[in-house]
Amino acid sequence: MWTFIIRRLLQSAIxxxxxxxxxxxxxxxxxxxxxxxxxxxxxxxxxxxxREALGFDRPLPEQYLxxxxxxxxxxxxxxxxxxxxxxxxxxxxxxATLELTFFAMILAIVVAIPLGVIASLNRxxxxxxxxxxxxxxxxxxxxxxxxxxxxxxxxxxxxxLPISGHVPFIxxxxxxxxxxAFTNLPQTLYYLIMPGFAVAFYSISRNARLVRSSMLEVxxxxxxxxxxxxxxxxxxxxxxxxxxxxxxxxxxxIGLEFGFLIGGVVVVEIVFSWPGLGRLVFNAINxxxxxxxxxxxxxxxxxxxxxxxxxxxVYARIDPRVKx
Amino acid sequence: MKTLQSILxxxxxxFALPAAAHAAPPANTIVVGLSADASTxxxxxxxxxxxxxxxxxxxxxxxxxxxEGNVAPNLVSNTDVSDDGLAYTxxxxxxxxxxxxxxxxxxxxxxxxNRPADKALGFTGNTPGFVYTTLGFKSAxxxxxxxxxxxxxxxxxxxxxxxAQVYIHCKDSxxxxxxxxAATNPIGSGSYRLASWDRGSQIVLEKVKDPxxxxxxxxxxxxxxxTRTAELIAGNVxxxxxxxxxxxxxxxxxxxxxxxxxxxTRRMQVGFNLGKGVEGMPGAxxxxxxxxxxxxxxxxxxxxxxxxxxxxxxxxxxxxVNPPNGNPDLVPIPYDPDMAEKLxxxxxxxxxxxxxxxxxxxQGPRGRYxxxxxxxQAIGQYLSDVGIQTDVELLEWASVYSPxxxxxxxxxxxFLGQGGVTWNPLYDMxxxxxxxxxxxxxxxxxxxxxxxxxxxxxxxxxxxxxxxINRMLKLFYDEGPWLQLYFQPDFYGVSNRIDWQPRRDEEIxxxxxTLK
Numbered sequence: 001m002w003t004f005i006i007r008r009l010l011q012s013a014i015x016x017x018x019x020x021x022x023x024x025x026x027x028x029x030x031x032x033x034x035x036x037x038x039x040x041x042x043x044x045x046x047x048x049x050x051r052e053a054l055g056f057d058r059p060l061p062e063q064y065l066x067x068x069x070x071x072x073x074x075x076x077x078x079x080x081x082x083x084x085x086x087x088x089x090x091x092x093x094x095x096a097t098l099e100l101t102f103f104a105m106i107l108a109i110v111v112a113i114p115l116g117v118i119a120s121l122n123r124x125x126x127x128x129x130x131x132x133x134x135x136x137x138x139x140x141x142x143x144x145x146x147x148x149x150x151x152x153x154x155x156x157x158x159x160x161l162p163i164s165g166h167v168p169f170i171x172x173x174x175x176x177x178x179x180x181a182f183t184n185l186p187q188t189l190y191y192l193i194m195p196g197f198a199v200a201f202y203s204i205s206r207n208a209r210l211v212r213s214s215m216l217e218v219x220x221x222x223x224x225x226x227x228x229x230x231x232x233x234x235x236x237x238x239x240x241x242x243x244x245x246x247x248x249x250x251x252x253x254i255g256l257e258f259g260f261l262i263g264g265v266v267v268v269e270i271v272f273s274w275p276g277l278g279r280l281v282f283n284a285i286n287x288x289x290x291x292x293x294x295x296x297x298x299x300x301x302x303x304x305x306x307x308x309x310x311x312x313x314v315y316a317r318i319d320p321r322v323k324x
Numbered sequence: 325m326k327t328l329q330s331i332l333x334x335x336x337x338x339f340a341l342p343a344a345a346h347a348a349p350p351a352n353t354i355v356v357g358l359s360a361d362a363s364t365x366x367x368x369x370x371x372x373x374x375x376x377x378x379x380x381x382x383x384x385x386x387x388x389x390x391x392e393g394n395v396a397p398n399l400v401s402n403t404d405v406s407d408d409g410l411a412y413t414x415x416x417x418x419x420x421x422x423x424x425x426x427x428x429x430x431x432x433x434x435x436x437x438n439r440p441a442d443k444a445l446g447f448t449g450n451t452p453g454f455v456y457t458t459l460g461f462k463s464a465x466x467x468x469x470x471x472x473x474x475x476x477x478x479x480x481x482x483x484x485x486x487x488a489q490v491y492i493h494c495k496d497s498x499x500x501x502x503x504x505x506a507a508t509n510p511i512g513s514g515s516y517r518l519a520s521w522d523r524g525s526q527i528v529l530e531k532v533k534d535p536x537x538x539x540x541x542x543x544x545x546x547x548x549x550x551t552r553t554a555e556l557i558a559g560n561v562x563x564x565x566x567x568x569x570x571x572x573x574x575x576x577x578x579x580x581x582x583x584x585x586x587x588x589t590r591r592m593q594v595g596f597n598l599g600k601g602v603e604g605m606p607g608a609x610x611x612x613x614x615x616x617x618x619x620x621x622x623x624x625x626x627x628x629x630x631x632x633x634x635x636x637x638x639x640x641x642x643x644x645v646n647p648p649n650g651n652p653d654l655v656p657i658p659y660d661p662d663m664a665e666k667l668x669x670x671x672x673x674x675x676x677x678x679x680x681x682x683x684x685x686x687q688g689p690r691g692r693y694x695x696x697x698x699x700x701q702a703i704g705q706y707l708s709d710v711g712i713q714t715d716v717e718l719l720e721w722a723s724v725y726s727p728x729x730x731x732x733x734x735x736x737x738x739f740l741g742q743g744g745v746t747w748n749p750l751y752d753m754x755x756x757x758x759x760x761x762x763x764x765x766x767x768x769x770x771x772x773x774x775x776x777x778x779x780x781x782x783x784x785x786x787x788x789x790x791x792x793i794n795r796m797l798k799l800f801y802d803e804g805p806w807l808q809l810y811f812q813p814d815f816y817g818v819s820n821r822i823d824w825q826p827r828r829d830e831e832i833x834x835x836x837x838t839l840k
Contacts, residue, residue: 163558283360
């Protein structure tokens with residue numbers, strides 16, 4: 001187990017360096033960022049002065065090595081737009097994104113598994129057809145469009161859900177303000193419903209199809225037939241025998257799910273004015289705020305690696321055939 | 325049954341509490357929906373329009389520019405200008421205070437001018453950059469407790485208007501703060517103070533003194549235009565900016581809000597790149613001829629572009645100067661494709677056998693200006709219709725378009741909007757202050773313009789320079805480097821519960837806003 005963890009951590013270091021190199025190169029290739037930080041009427045001297053002050057006049061390898069050296073000390077430099085440490089800006093936005101992503105992940109599991117199970121147990125029926133139609137819709141509808149439609153219907157027509165905004169839960173927790181966090185919780189969830197569902201709808205659909213096909217495969221296996229022959233109730237057969245084996249592929253998917261959902265939250269965060277990392281990175285890319293982009297990418301890569309590590313360990317725990 | 329009732333009651337209670345958070349704003353609060361968050365509240369670092377719109381409620385300025393474009397004293401009771409026009413001595417009004425409770429003195433004003441210029445602090449905001457470059461700021465010094473002297477490097481009629489953009493802040497508090505602390509702890513001299521800033525969500529200001537009708541101003545950050553519209557219609561915000569033209573009917577029909585349209589000061593044009601950046605490219609030689617440039621003005625149906633693509637009628641441009649400061653003798657060039665063809669023939673560019681006179685590239689940004697991509701494509705079609713085969717190229721603003729603009733390699737034709745003002749024609753004309761100036765993206769070098777420019781800026785007043793200004797604007801009209809389009813209209817969504825007028829210069833001023 002420990003050998004596995006150490007090996008994965010070493011691999012992660014290489015991945016992080018690769019991620020930073022690619023991000024750095026891509027952003028530099030899109031032009032001189034100095035122009036974004038001087039006035040329209042800046043003279044050539046003023047532009048040069050700013051370029052030197054921001055370090056953009058140095059050779060790219062030197063800029064990159066300087067960045068790596070500082071990265072090792074947790075210093076990503078100051079955000080060029082926000083004029084404060086880039087890591088602070090990222091860490092401030094991360095909790096909101098984690099709230100949204102975890103909520104969407106929970107929805108993607110809690111809603112998808114029953115749907116998949118119901119569809120598999122009613123294979124070929126109208127129920128199965130309905131679930132699969134919804135699943136197909138979920139995989140076809142873009143999240144930003146779904147978000148806008150939900151705003152129009154639930155926010156504007158019915159006025160039962162907030163159109164946009166965010167009430168923090170994780171941030172007060174981190175700050176040790178537990179009373180505030182749990183006081184906020186009902187509102188946090190209330191504000192999460194629409195953006196969470198907009199992010200999760202695709203995953204719910206995919207997971208439901210995955211659970212259905214996996215269940216169909218497991219339900220036809222000998223050990224399920226044996227369980228039924230022993231007179232165990234159908235409920236127990238489905239939950240304890242079939243589902244336990246059928247949801248292994250879903251667990252694998254959860255690890256990858258995070259990366260996918262993070263990609264999906266960018267647009268949803270903009271539509272719902274959610275002050276998260278996706279929106280921060282989107283703005284930073286537009287403004288070519290290199291330190292913020294790099295800090296965000298590295299932090300997200302670390303979160304992604306950590307989650308996958310946890311998923312691998314959970315996988316080994318629930319499937320005795322897997323050895324780490 | 326009882327269990328079911330309990331569950332329903334609990335559910336209702338859980339939703340009732342958050343639902344209360346979505347009531348309309350209270351009577352003493354006004355809520356504005358902006359597309360972008362502030363990046364800093366350090367007065368020396370502020371650079372974006374949204375950021376400065378908020379900051380103007382926290383920091384007072386020596387002068388203000390009113391709705392009509394007049395520069396009026398704000399914190400000063402008297403202004404004295406030296407004979408050579410290089411020193412301005414201001415007397416500060418009595419009884420002014422800082423948000424930290426101390427009296428606002430000449431020392432604070434001098435500090436407010438000198439701090440942004442401190443090279444050691446490396447500020448890159450609008451004040452140390454554009455404002456001080458245009459102003460020719462040299463230094464500020466305390467004369468006595470009530471009087472402060474601002475020294476300039478050159479005489480300019482723009483001085484007071486530019487000084488109206490310098491935020492007055494409080495020396496003692498700022499000297500105790502690091503630059504990082506100053507970014508989030510503004511200590512100003514204005515009507516409001518920063519109460520809270522939830523980054524990416526909202527900024528709350530609380531009133532500390534007059535002027536100001538509302539006790540609280542909330543600036544909500546809502547990047548998506550359709551979400552801003554939904555929040556306005558739902559009654560959760562009172563004012564929204566940058567309403568898309570296609571959403572205007574929905575707002576007007578909502579019964580809860582209307583759209584206020586204003587002809588802005590942003591000058592929309594097709595620039596003719598006459599410089600080396602496009603030398604040798606198709607069309608670059610042809611547009612060197614002023615007759616060709618003038619002919620092209622007749623080829624584009626600007627009123628139709630406005631009504632069809634921007635959803636409103638526009639104020640047409642006759643020069644680079646915003647009304648009412650332009651040359652009153654000039655009238656907008658009408659859409660007359662026959663005249664365009666005639667003038668192009670006369671200029672020596674007849675249609676070839678294939679109907680093409682010459683080819684040229686028109687570049688434009690996507691998503692930078694109101695419906696820009698469609699406007700650029702329409703212009704390209706109008707030019708092609710008179711035999712100028714126009715290849716339209718749409719580019720991403722931040723990473724491609726803006727850098728090309730800076731290096732003057734756009735075009736040969738390029739679509740651009742440049743902000744202007746209502747308070748001084750020379751400000752608008754200063755885009756062409758030198759042949760190689762940073763904002764002379766067209767590399768226009770006509771010596772008649774630049775000779776007159778020296779005379780115009782040497783005048784003591786705008787009135788004194790008026791004959792020269794009118795001569796320059798006539799030259800710009802006949803032979804200038806712009807295909808003149810329109811002043812970009814701005815659309816604001818305004819809740820029916822408030823009375824508020826938008827300004828032409830994109831500033832959002834809430835001091836005079838009231839409940840209906």
